[in-house]
Amino acid sequence: MPAQVVTTENVTKIYGKKEAAFTALDGVNIEIRAGETVAIVGKSGSGKSTLMHLLALLDRPTSGSIQIGSKDASKLSAKQLDMIRNKTFGFVFQQFFLNGNDTALNNVTLPLKIAGMSKKARNQRGMEMLEAVELEDKAESKANDLSGGQKQRVVIARALANNPKLIFADEPTGNLDTKTGKIIENLLFNLNKKKGITLVIVTHDTDLAARCHRQIFIEDGRIVRGGKR
Amino acid sequence: MKLIDIIRDANSNLLRSKARTILTIIAIFIGALTLTVTNGIGSGVSKYIDQQLGNLGAEDVIVVQPQADDSFGSGPQKYEEAETGTSSNSGFGLLIPMMNDQDIQEITAVSGVVSAEPMLTPAPDYIVGPNNEKYQMLAQPFISGTNLELASGVLPDNESGENQLTLPFDHTPVIGFSSPEEAVGKTVAIGITTAAGEQKEVEATVVGVQEKSLVDLGGANTNDALTRNLAAVQSEGKPASAPEGYLAVIARVDVDTSSDEMERIKSDLRDRGYEAQTFQDTIGIFKQVVGAIIAVLNFFAVIALVAASFGIVNTLLMAVQERTKEIGLMKAMGLGRGKIFLLFSIEAILLGFWGSLLGSLAGIGIGLAANQYASSTFLKDLPGFSLTSFSPISVAVIMLIIMLIAFIAGTLPARRASRKHPIEALRYE
Ligand SMILES: Nc1ncnc2c1ncn2[C@@H]1O[C@H](COP(=O)(O)OP(=O)(O)O)[C@@H](O)[C@H]1O
Numbered sequence: 038m039p040a041q042v043v044t045t046e047n048v049t050k051i052y053g054k055k056e057a058a059f060t061a062l063d064g065v066n067i068e069i070r071a072g073e074t075v076a077i078v079g080k081s082g083s084g085k086s087t088l089m090h091l092l093a094l095l096d097r098p099t100s101g102s103i104q105i106g107s108k109d110a111s112k113l114s115a116k117q118l119d120m121i122r123n124k125t126f127g128f129v130f131q132q133f134f135l136n137g138n139d140t141a142l143n144n145v146t147l148p149l150k151i152a153g154m155s156k157k158a159r160n161q162r163g164m165e166m167l168e169a170v171e172l173e174d175k176a177e178s179k180a181n182d183l184s185g186g187q188k189q190r191v192v193i194a195r196a197l198a199n200n201p202k203l204i205f206a207d208e209p210t211g212n213l214d215t216k217t218g219k220i221i222e223n224l225l226f227n228l229n230k231k232k233g234i235t236l237v238i239v240t241h242d243t244d245l246a247a248r249c250h251r252q253i254f255i256e257d258g259r260i261v262r263g264g265k266r
Numbered sequence: 267m268k269l270i271d272i273i274r275d276a277n278s279n280l281l282r283s284k285a286r287t288i289l290t291i292i293a294i295f296i297g298a299l300t301l302t303v304t305n306g307i308g309s310g311v312s313k314y315i316d317q318q319l320g321n322l323g324a325e326d327v328i329v330v331q332p333q334a335d336d337s338f339g340s341g342p343q344k345y346e347e348a349e350t351g352t353s354s355n356s357g358f359g360l361l362i363p364m365m366n367d368q369d370i371q372e373i374t375a376v377s378g379v380v381s382a383e384p385m386l387t388p389a390p391d392y393i394v395g396p397n398n399e400k401y402q403m404l405a406q407p408f409i410s411g412t413n414l415e416l417a418s419g420v421l422p423d424n425e426s427g428e429n430q431l432t433l434p435f436d437h438t439p440v441i442g443f444s445s446p447e448e449a450v451g452k453t454v455a456i457g458i459t460t461a462a463g464e465q466k467e468v469e470a471t472v473v474g475v476q477e478k479s480l481v482d483l484g485g486a487n488t489n490d491a492l493t494r495n496l497a498a499v500q501s502e503g504k505p506a507s508a509p510e511g512y513l514a515v516i517a518r519v520d521v522d523t524s525s526d527e528m529e530r531i532k533s534d535l536r537d538r539g540y541e542a543q544t545f546q547d548t549i550g551i552f553k554q555v556v557g558a559i560i561a562v563l564n565f566f567a568v569i570a571l572v573a574a575s576f577g578i579v580n581t582l583l584m585a586v587q588e589r590t591k592e593i594g595l596m597k598a599m600g601l602g603r604g605k606i607f608l609l610f611s612i613e614a615i616l617l618g619f620w621g622s623l624l625g626s627l628a629g630i631g632i633g634l635a636a637n638q639y640a641s642s643t644f645l646k647d648l649p650g651f652s653l654t655s656f657s658p659i660s661v662a663v664i665m666l667i668i669m670l671i672a673f674i675a676g677t678l679p680a681r682r683a684s685r686k687h688p689i690e691a692l693r694y695e
Pocket residue numbers: 052053059061079080081082083084085086087088
């Protein structure tokens with residue numbers, strides 16, 4: 038694995054067409070290195086989520102290029118992109134995106150099910166992940182019956198299930214009270230410390246940003262500071 | 267994602283909104299039920315016909331009659347002096363053309379026809395059995411090779427010089443026999459009126475009793491000897507100048523005649539101005555009528571299914587809308603388009619599967635109950651006729667067709683789901 042996990046070169050993202058066109062990102066050059074924790078900081082509407090979605094290969098830039106490892110993302114097929122997201126990325130969104138009627142365990146094992154793992158193997162792995170976030174006793178509870186903090190821990194367990202190299206977290210504490218938010222923060226930074234998982238955290242919380250190795254500041258779709266080391 | 271997991275998920279997604287799923291399944295259920303019942307009746311009836319007639323045996327026989335008049339109803343035809351036979355006034359004011367020896371020669375001349383003989387149709391007045399009472403009777407000449415179903419005894423023997431006949435099942439008790447078995451070997455007398463207007467009796471031996479059946483509605487079958495004797499008595503005292511005539515001619519072809527060759531012979535006969543029909547043709551007409559009725563019923567069933575497929579489209583579009591976020595999440599986690607498409611397609615197929623399975627089972631249940639009812643009421647007189655019949659293959663075919671319809675209906679929502687962009691799906695509030 039090269040030092041840079043993800044790099045962008047002069048990336049622009051324009052939403053809409055003609056008169057309705059809106060430039061959400063404008064000439065963005067940043068790099069994410071293996072094993073580091075990076076905060077993407079900016080006001081609401083500044084383009085943080087848009088940037089994260091591009092880095093996570095969930096969307097394609099209007100112009101410019103994104104390098105994933107040593108490969109140009111635009112040259113990869115949809116299948117290869119799906120594969121990279123499934124095998125090497127973990128996602129934590131501001132909204133939980135849990136299937137409320139399903140058990141915590143089944144929510145955690147979703148990426149493994151998508152990867153085609155057998156039920157037995159993925160349940161075993163899922164239990165390990167729930168233990169890692171100290172929720173093993175809630176494995177069979179419905180996601181709807183969990184508290185906000187517990188839900189976000191389930192989300193983190195899910196992000197960890199496929200043993201990712203990189204976790205993208207979009208405002209992971211935005212929906213939580215300060216105390217629960219701290220627990221989630223600690224959980225994430227511990228993963229970086231113990232397992233060397235690269236973290237990309239989108240936030241407008243300056244305290245959370247300060248705990249990261251590096252902060253990328255974004256304003257109106259432009260990087261104002263910290264794009265590269 | 268493994269196929270088994272996709273199927274499992276599709277199934278549990280359907281169970282998520284039970285009311286909606288059940289309503290959709292009911293619509294499919296109705297279509298499947300109708301299809302199953304109509305096809306059950308169709309195959310029940312045609313199975314019976316095949317059983318009754320399919321192996322008639324007399325495949326070498328063509329019944330030849332003068333062609334029906336095209337100008338029927340357009341006033342009386344010009345009288346022609348004994349040219350192609352005479353006409354018999356049937357008593358209904360209709361002139362039925364008759365055939366004579368000249369026609370026999372003409373028919374025999376058609377290549378492929380081995381022999382032709384008049385179909386004598388003597389019209390007896392009554393029959394007298396052990397109880398010495400006169401009862402009206404119908405009789406028809408027995409054609410060798412016909413498979414009559416018998417309750418007792420044997421078929422009439424056309425080679426025998428003895429007067430023989432088989433009696434319809436319901437005649438035996440009326441004329442005084444205690445059982446079909448008892449009738450066999452007994453002598454009955456048949457009353458017939460001569461051309462001179464005198465009533466005479468001819469004696470004949472009962473060789474068998476016919477089972478009731480759909481195609482043989484009540485006439486006695488007379489062997490050649492009896493037919494000729496009756497015909498002879500009937501024409502006694504006829505003036506010598508009166509022309510000889512018969513309603514039909516029995517033409518025989520070689521037993522090995524192919525169906526193509528048979529068609530050729532029939533069309534040759536038609537070209538010469540005759541109506542030519544085999545027993546298979548008669549069955550064919552009957553089957554066509556039954557087939558047409560079944561087709562109409564099936565048409566309604568298919569309309570029900572088309573309506574049901576809109577239900578499937580609607581149900582799944584709602585499901586796609588509701589599960590936008592979930593679809594986006596799964597896509598973000600690397601689930602490909604094809605798998606998403608498959609997930610919703612399988613939901614559609616499962617709707618079709620459950621609807622058609624329950625519909626078929628209910629259809630079979632209703633069919634079997636109807637069989638029970640029918641065989642103790644309106645089909646009582648037709649032993650061996652079960653109103654409906656179901657084969658695993660035809661039920662499986664119906665189920666597959668419905669699942670295919672469901673799949674096709676599901677492609678629209680499934681495509682919509684597979685094309686959802688993960689970002690838009692994740693931003694969806
Ligand atoms: N699909 C879209 N179509 C049009 N505009 C969009 C779309 N997604 C985001 N935007 C706009 O792009 C800007 C950046 O959005 P986003 O990346 O979500 O900001 P942030 O995450 O920093 O709050 C916002 O002004 C938003 O309204």
